[in-house]
Amino acid sequence: MSTANRTPWFIPVIYLGGLIFGFGLAISGMAKPEVVLDFLQFEDFGLLFVMGGAAVVTGITFAVATRHLDRAPLTGETYRRRLKSFDRNVVVGGSIFGVGWGVSGICPGAAYASVGIGNYPILWAIAGMFLGAYAQGYWRSRHSTDAESVTETPSD
Template sequence: MSESRESPLFMPAIFIGGLVFGLGLAISGMARPEVVLDFLQFDDFGLLFVMGGAAVVTGVTFFVATTGLNRAPLTGTEYTRRVKEFDRNVVLGGAIFGVGWGISGICPGAAYASVGIGNYPIFWAIAGMFLGAYIQGAVRTRLSEN
């Protein structure tokens, strides 16, 4: 593994990325659970265009960055591919995530942005996300010890 030469701009870039992400979610209306629930009920396909547009921009950015640069500008690390196997955990986790998304009407990124537009009851969903992740981590740790 190569040595990391993290730029002092790394953390500010992460903050600005989050700021832009939250702003985009708020402007597009995707930080509002009722909009997301309308999408999940096939009443409003705006989320599809927001996600599709974001995927295209991200894909182009990653393609340009990984072909034009040999190292990440802010961390100095090599660009590498992380290959994730399509296994039972991916399917199970995706199904559970989908149920949680459908019940709460919001996905994790949009939940945090939703706080920014004054949706304070969403803190219950955020607390549930943290608790669910904690439980999964505890179970995984216990199973790996056996």
């Protein structure tokens, strides 16, 4: 993303959006792992309504914005679809994310909001997220380096 096209409001709006998101998670109760675990055990479906409401607002926003605006308001970049292949990495990564969500009862965004409402033991889960992200990055850099050395042809 080019910083030349960005409006000076880009960073403040990003922080404001994160703050509103965090307050929304806290007010809705979704920053509490107990609520999420109750949802995953089919005992409380409040999370379904929170996620559904977010999906509806996001869907409408993207439908309207991509039809009526030629560029994103904050970055000045054109709207375009980012297509990703559905491969083994997506399945493995999604599975690990799902297991982590089920075990801890929290996803990354809600984990930070959970700290904001005083749930300090969740810092263990956040540390695990950072450790997992680091391990994945390390593995991926080693794996891509190994793959590159195998595909290189000798220059003799």
